[in-house]
Amino acid sequence: MSVAGTLEGTSRKRTAGSNRRRLGKRVYGVVLIAAILLFWEVSSRLGWIVSAYWPPVSQIFQAAIVQLAGGDILVSLAATLRRAAIGFAVGSTLGVALGILLGRSKVLRIALLPLIEIVRPIPTPAVIPPLIMFLGVDDALKIFAISLATFFPVFTNTFAGVATVDDTLIQTARTFRTSWARTLLRVILPATLPAIAAGLRTATSLTLVVAVVSEMIAGSSGIGYYLVEMQYALRPDLMYAAVMYLAITGYTINRLFLVLEARLIPWMGKT
Amino acid sequence: MGERLGFDHVTKIFETPGSDTGFVAFDDITLEAASSEFLAIVGPSGCGKSTLLKMAAGLMPPTKGKILLDGKPIFDPPPGVVYLFQQYAKSLFAWRTVIDNVMFPLEGAPRHQRGDLREMCRDYLKQVGLDGFEDSYPWQLSGGMQQRVAIARALAADPQVLLLDEPFSAVDALTRMELQTLVLQLWERRKFTAILVTHDVEEAIFLADRVAVLGAKPTALKEIIEVGLPRPRDQLTTREDPRFLKLRHHLTSLLLARNSGHVAAV
């Protein structure tokens, strides 16, 4: 159920021959993108679309490259990533911990699950306005919002994953007189890892979305604020460039995640 | 009347990465099931029996040679050839009820005939002993019952040739015998050509007119024996027949690759 995976990840087991064929086919895709970009460039240059917010692509690329030498986009991006990383760490740690605890303990389940289920459907942007009044607009607010958004997919997947851990495994551990805590850490946690990883992967994309959202609503720094700021500063080229860097970031994170997943959970999808 | 189905010098080579020659699954197999014959193919595990059957069904092309249906070579799954999978649970459509699964092959028919066809499918379900389970879902049934659904569905397709790919290997011993009897009864009634692939020697002898034995890799045809046991066959008496026991001894030792002397006499 790794919804946030890549397209290619699914077809990893293809043979060399079909990969080569596929690479050949992909040329059409690249041509398609080039055509779209060309159309964009031409439509802007020749004035088919008259708007201050429709700069030629070349101008966007140029802005993006200039930013590499020093500019606000990368600084903003770093600020966003820092918050996203902290929020992700907090949210996913809590998600895994509570998911396992609630999955294994009936008492905790009865005590906490209804509460979690009530909070779960709130779209994150909605909690930002009231939270501003308690947490201000600084990191506390944004990290809280990001953690919240990260927590739910991780929790839900972990919780469901724990439920599918075969009792045989746990009974096996018991026959070896393994302690409860050790069973949790050494048997249940590893057995749940694939489910946790799926949750984490869904969460990674949500994390960035919500980081940007929180910066837009309660902005002062970060790439989300930067986008709104550039909107007001009439610099669409920088806005598009920022979106481009965000896309690259999102892509890199997803790739990194897949690589780590394949390394650390080699049994993923094998059981 | 069932149609003849033949393998004409069939060779199958699988491409393997890093090897130029590839893996040779079968080398030059020639074998034919006569019209309305029940042919069994036995072989050790992993000899690629299922591959042979998949080629017969037109699901996989042979590397060399031809598959002939009534003398005509086939390329795609031809009408009238029905495949009964070992993994019955996977071949049934979980989102359809039992009756809708059986209806599947008939859904190409004109709309006004659907009612009659549905009645026919009920009848097939009755024939396989699934009276009253029409509206259940496959996952609500036991393994043996699921395979009965698959059999009923195969019947609905009006098979000229029925390909059975270890169809009873995943059910318990008693259910297995019941299903064997059921298939035999249906075969005797409908007179289709049946090709059974199995690693179970007794099952092959009990069901088939002839048994083809495949050898180890690369798999080639080792021997074909005539069963010659009287029909109708019975789970108790047939299996106690001295000839049954003799055949069993012979085939088992062939598969275990022991030489036994008195084989030729049979």
Added chain:
Amino acid sequence: MRKVFLIGFAVMGLFVLAIQRATASDLEKVRVSIIPINDVAPLFVAMQNGYFRELGLEIDTTPSAGGAAGIPGLIGGSFDVVYGNVVSVLLASQQGLDVKVIAPGTKVDQRETDTTPILVRSDSGIKSGKDLEGKSISVNTRNNVIWLYARAWIKATGGDPDKVTFKEIPFPQVEDALRQQRVDASFLVAPFSVISRQKPGLTAIANPYSDIQPGVDVGQYITTGKLLSTKPETIKKFAAGLRKGAEWFNANRTSDAILAVISGYTKTDASILKSVALGAAPLRSDLTQVKKTMDLMIENKLLTGPIDLAKIIDPMAL
């Protein structure tokens, strides 16, 4: 899985560390929420000229687009001072929030520097509030100062504001919306209003601030009553520094130096800014002007009744 985190965070951490700069000083920090528009130029002038440093303050500005997070952030403790508009202050006060005006921010008292017009398509024939009945006008946010004066202008020119549809459109989108006929009129601020009028097709038919209430106090610097009583010196120093900035701004508001300052924090091209006339910065808040705004709010049902302005506006702002 632990390794995943470690490696992931190490990568991100390095990236962040490489870019973040450490800042340390023994000056007292004042966190100010601003809206990145021309109006806060005196604050930035004071910062750049070192007026705050001389007083022992370090100003940390936090821009907020549209200013939506300003007062809530003040209440939440993220800011010590917020630049906000008069309507928000009165609304917050009515709801029982402890806000205090400590310095004036923006005042519109000269028609020639009033860059907040109502724009319409030149061929629309709309000239008055009466003409707008049954049509639509855009404001950036409903229930704010822009909305209030748009309503007042419609009423003053013979129209019924309740018969006009108010649409919320952010300033940057107004020009497109007008030209694409998605709205019939727009109450717009600089620099957007100036840029839009440079191209043909759009006409300004009114300047509601100047038309309705010349000298209106649009923006103020706000803090909380709590801060005012716990750190009175700090707040006083802030107001003093800001005033010095405003004085310098008023003396130099036609110079290019100002443009550089504004371009620095709005990130807008100086060439665009050049075409925008800058009004003088107010040195004190005007109680009678705020009272007029309050009456307008009551009339438009934004306020349920009058508020004791003396309690909201601290004497240091006067």
Added chain:
Amino acid sequence: MSQRSDVYRTSLLGLLSPAIVLSIWETAGLLGWVNPILLPRPSQIVWTLVELVANGAVFPPLLYTVALFVVGYVIASILGVTIGVAMATSETLYGVLEPLVEILRPIPKSALVPVLFLFLGIGKATMITVVALAAVFPVLISTFQGVRGLDPVLLDTARTFQTSRMRTIVSIVLPASLPMILAGMRVALGLGLVLVILAEMLAGEDGVGFRILDLQRAFQIRDMFAWIFVLVALGGGLMMLFDLVERRLVPWRGKT
């Protein structure tokens, strides 16, 4: 998910923890531990909510948001499933579309909101586009994975019955990958809601998200909380509806 049911079976106990939290909140308000302006008591909020429902004021913005969301979501689902199936079943289409999908997919869709405002202007079309853009990719990816992950036995079964390509897709591929499609649609549901609320907050003309931010700006905190409760109900309602539909559509889920 059998573990969840035992919680609801003991539903009285299940209500216990929310009840405790609400009473602490209420008490804190009554005793003045928190600023009553910033955090109104739950009873006050509920009362405001009741008024909103009673005088019907709740419905126009709610319907507005729901309409925007549903239209965007339906478009995204149809597009996602169609493109997902197309890419999974045709190597050519895979080659043509894969690079484009891989470029667009990793963009946090919230970042596109201001861009789309510039692009399409502000209005319903933009809001719907925002929702659709956010929701389409989870559906697309999981449809693709679902179809690619189908058991070959299933497809072989269809082939042995000489089923046509079109009919195989409609009556085998789609139902068989339905659980995966729905898993993607579930993720899309949450994302779509996040985006519609965000878009309404950034430049709404109406809707629940617009209301929440509008009320915060006017410092009408109690009403703002009431609207947040409305949103909780909306989100919860949509999720429950989704569960219900899923159970109806995939009764065999987890059984094979």
